[in-house]
Amino acid sequence: MKQYSFLLLLLLGINAASKAQVTTIDSSKYPKLQTFTAQEDHDNMMQQLGIKKLRPGPSGNESAPNHANYDEAAANPCPQLPDILTLNNGKKVTTTEAWWQQRRPEIAAAVEKELYGRIPANVPAVSWTVKITDREFIGRTPAIVKQLVGHANNDAYPLINVDINMMVVLPTNVKGPVPVLMMFGVPSFPAPAQPSPAEMEKLNAVFKQMMLQYDPSLKAIFDKYPAYNPVTRLPGPNFFALPAVENLSSTEQLLAAGWGYATIDPNSIQADNGAGLTRGIIGLVNKGQPRKPDDWGSLRAWAWGAARGLDYLETDTMVDAKKVGIEGVSRYGKAALVTLAFEPRFAVGLIGSSGKGGATLERRVFGEAVESLTSSGEYHWMAGNYLKYGTEESSFGRKTGCDLTVDSHELIALCAPRLTFISYGIPEKGDAKWLDQTGSYMATVAAGVVFKLLGAKDIGVSNDYMKEKMPPMLTDMLDGELAWRQHDGGHTDASNFKYFIPWASKFLHYNRTQ
Structure with a gap:
């Protein structure tokens, strides 16, 4: 079912994007956008500074020959x-x-x-x-x-x-x-705030209808599992089981x-x-x-x-x-x-x-x-x-x-x-x-x-x-x-x-x- 939901949302997204106005930028009016790898950028900076050789950094592995100093x-x-x-x-x-x-x-x-x-x-x-x-x-x-x-x-x-x-x-x-x-x-x-149970029921009814329009063969699955809802609520806070203040997250x-x-x-x-x-x-x-x-x-x-x-x-x-x-x-x-x-x-x-x-x-x-x-x-x-x-x-x-x-x-x-x-x-x-x-x-x-x-x-x-x-x-x-x-x-x-x-x-x- 997740696959069908993804495909449906993707289809809707593509359709919306096709209707959106596309703005074309004439890149010839601007300096060419340079694309470097990190190494190329690093080499470029060394060249600007006149650096021929940098010392390598120490190893964090204390058994390596070039291990960092901890003395x-x-x-x-x-x-x-x-x-x-x-x-x-x-x-x-x-x-x-x-x-x-x-x-x-x-x-x-x-x-x-x-x-x-x-x-x-x-x-x-x-x-x-x-x-x-x-x-x-x-x-x-x-x-x-x-x-x-x-x-x-x-x-x-x-x-x-x-x-x-x-x-x-x-x-x-x-x-x-x-x-x-x-x-x-x-x-x-x-x-995130969530819809009420009544609102969830309405969402599921519409969502099922959309899925059936996309793939009518899904009707057999919905008939087999009539109580199943594709969209479910996230678990909310349990006020009787909240941690003590000292055990709360930082936020x-x-x-x-x-x-x-x-x-x-x-x-x-x-x-x-x-x-x-x-x-x-x-x-x-x-x-x-x-x-x-x-x-x-x-x-x-x-x-x-x-x-x-x-x-x-x-x-x-x-x-x-x-x-x-x-x-x-x-x-x-x-x-x-x-x-x-x-x-x-x-x-x-x-x-x-x-x-x-x-x-x-x-x-x-x-x-x-x-x-x-x-x-x-x-x-x-x-x-x-x-x-x-x-x-x-x-x-x-x-x-x-x-x-x-x-x-x-x-x-x-x-x-x-x-x-x-x-x-x-x-x-x-x-x-x-x-x-x-x-x-x-x-x-x-x-x-x-x-x-x-x-x-x-x-x-x-x-x-x-x-x-x-x-x-x-x-x-x-x-x-x-x-x-x-x-x-x-x-x-x-x-x-x-x-x-x-x-x-x-x-x-x-x-x-x-x-």
């Missing part, structure tokens, strides 16, 4: 980090004015140039359309769910289309606008606390591969041509897309746009940190297991290395210039992570004094040593000086990143706007949500009962 004694070949509070001219930063007007712009410019790339001046505007509005019951919470599409204006280069997919879920049992946590992921309706915990959430699809903004760099928003701005070394990579593109999602949330009267956060895990944890650093309208970030290219110090050699990103299928996350720091032979010589003029402690500092929660799990449960949790802790310690300069609290230790030792897992360092917690789970931040939500609510002065 802490060898992890800091250049332990002296760039001083966050020293200007490029050597002067010390001692006032908030000097930070905002001088030092922060210096750091932001260097982070853009060497790590993540710049957002071009001609990036197009995005217009949002609500495709579907659904009223759902998610666990114990009534909610309104909106499926949205954000269309990037492609009048300048119509050969590339960028439509950002986002789902917004807001509780309706809370008075007043609510805080929202935007998460990088795949949007889906959490609990249900948010709703129970009076928060909303949004899920935004990174791949609808920019593909997660090097072959996609002449497509997506990066390709649209470049009119289908390869990147230049200073151009943005996927992480910065995803961050730009999140900011466009925030543009929409600012128009929704059910949302407190001053209390919107950004969240992600792994590569999306990197993107969440980049988003928080460069988009000041985000009030809070939950940065999960972000590793190299995220919260972990770039110059550290422990597990994942700079070369892991520059020589692999992950180079597209970063600006082209980042490849220089994995270079063995080139027109400018040899460079390593130690040659970087910026590092991740400065990326975290760009988030200050806003709420920044750095989250990790433990290797025993799957949050691999490869991520270098210690390197992220060191960066968090070092970034604290800026939080304190701006009148906020850090994690409550000295800012000597070489002296301070990472605390045991389950140690709460949540007394300030900069927070650290290593949970006892794996490669996820779900285990920290029950700590993140009250922490963020406290500092945002949000109480759902008010």
Whole structure:
């Protein structure tokens, strides 16, 4: 029966498509759309930079000859980090004015140039359309769910289309606008509303009739099984068997606390591969041509897309746009940190297991290395210039992570004094040593000086990143706007949500009962 349903729907879809007006684009009016493999794109960037040879990244297999270093004694070949509070001219930063007007712009410019790339001046505007509005019951919470599409204006280069997919879920049992946590992921309706039994009966009657018109031989089957209905209801929530609040999913915990959430699809903004760099928003701005070394990579593109999602949330009267956060895990944890650093309208970030290219110090050699990103299928996350720091032979010589003029402690500092929660799990449960949790802790310690300069609290230790030792897992360092917690789970931040939500609510002065 599923086969017949599929064929019928396909037939209807083809018929509708044949009636739709087809718009023809004269591609000769525009620059030719380049199509590269990831390797071809990588080679093109190496050629632009004058790189002849890159060092291969270490193996994650500890028994391999080129295994990653996990010896802490060898992890800091250049332990002296760039001083966050020293200007490029050597002067010390001692006032908030000097930070905002001088030092922060210096750091932001260097982070853009060497790590993540710049957002071009001609990036197009995005217009949002609500495709579907659904009223759902998610666990114990009534909610309104909106499926949205954000269309990037492609009048300048119509050969590339960028439509950002986002789902917004807001509780309706809370008075007043609510805080929202935007998460990088795949949007889906959490609990789609369904027709009533009487409506289902009508749907089945019509659907059976349509199927019989398509294939009259199905009558024998329907006669044999008169009570059978092709369309059935999904199981609804059992309010007598709902889990305890502490066992709810991350999103249900948010709703129970009076928060909303949004899920935004990174791949609808920019593909997660090097072959996609002449497509997506990066390709649209470049009119289908390869990147230049200073151009943005996927992480910065995803961050730009999140900011466009925030543009929409600012128009929704059910949302407190001053209390919107950004969240992600792994590569999306990197993107969440980049988003928080460069988009000041985000009030809070939950940065999960972000590793190299995220919260972990770039110059550290422990597990994942700079070369892991520059020589692999992950180079597209970063600006082209980042490849220089994995270079063995080139027109400018040899460079390593130690040659970087910026590092991740400065990326975290760009988030200050806003709420920044750095989250990790433990290797025993799957949050691999490869991520270098210690390197992220060191960066968090070092970034604290800026939080304190701006009148906020850090994690409550000295800012000597070489002296301070990472605390045991389950140690709460949540007394300030900069927070650290290593949970006892794996490669996820779900285990920290029950700590993140009250922490963020406290500092945002949000109480759902008010």
